[in-house]
Amino acid sequence: DSGVTQTPKHLITATGQRVTLRCSPRSGDLSVYWYQQSLDQGLQFLIQYYNGEERAKGNILERFSAQQFPDLHSELNLSSLELGDSALYFCASSSLPGLELFFGEGSRLTVL
Amino acid sequence: AQKVTQAQTEISVVEKEDVTLDCVYETRDTTYYLFWYKQPPSGELVFLIRRNSFDEQNEISGRYSWNFQKSTSSFNFTITASQVVDSAVYFCALSETNTGNQFYFGTGTSLTVIP
Secondary structure (H helix, E strand, O other): OOOOEEEOOEEEEOOOOOEEEEEEOOOOOOEEEEEEEOOOOOOEEEEEEEOOEEEEEOOOOOOEEEEEOOOOOEEEEEOOOOHHHOEEEEEEEEOOOOOOOEEOOOEEEEEO | OOOEEOOOOEEEEEOOOOEEEOOEEOOOOOOEEEEEEEEOOOOOOEEEEEEEOOOOOOEEEOOEEEEEEHHHOEEEEEEOOOOHHHOEEEEEEEEEOOOOOOEEEOOOEEEEEEO
16 A cells, blocks of 8 residues: 555546546655556656645646645546546655655546 | 666566566766656556665665666666566656656566466
């Protein structure tokens, strides 16, 4: 158990819909990262937060947005969903930026 | 350009064989970290090791060992006497200080250990 909690674990929705993925980092970790992993693909970095502030942005689509709240949990919002958004979405946290990431179990999104 | 290259896409070995997973990285930073992660078929990503750029000492943990060579910008991972439970995708990663500590993951090496 990494200590990072992601909900929901599985989500099935239709094209055009909007979903919110939630992440609770390990206790004390201020940094939160979001990654997307499509079938047979590597890890695509989406966005990073540190103590509530956006720190870095990767290949995150404009239809996607995220935030980190004062209690340090983070949410990733995916809107106008397309079939190609079907993927495993990982949240990870670290005690300090640059140190090892501890990953949640992921949220598997299926868009039909 | 890829910051982390894992040239081996898939490897198959027979149980009890040794296997080395290659990782080559690219950075201009003098301070950086290197990592290995394991992703078994169940899907979770498990942290295995971190190495900082100032510590080239090789490390051994049970059947796992890591060889860090700055001269060749490589951070290779060897599994000795492989077991079926080692079957997974292994990712190498780099974090740099000059890019806000962003993480760069390789594309992964899928290891299959055949019983």
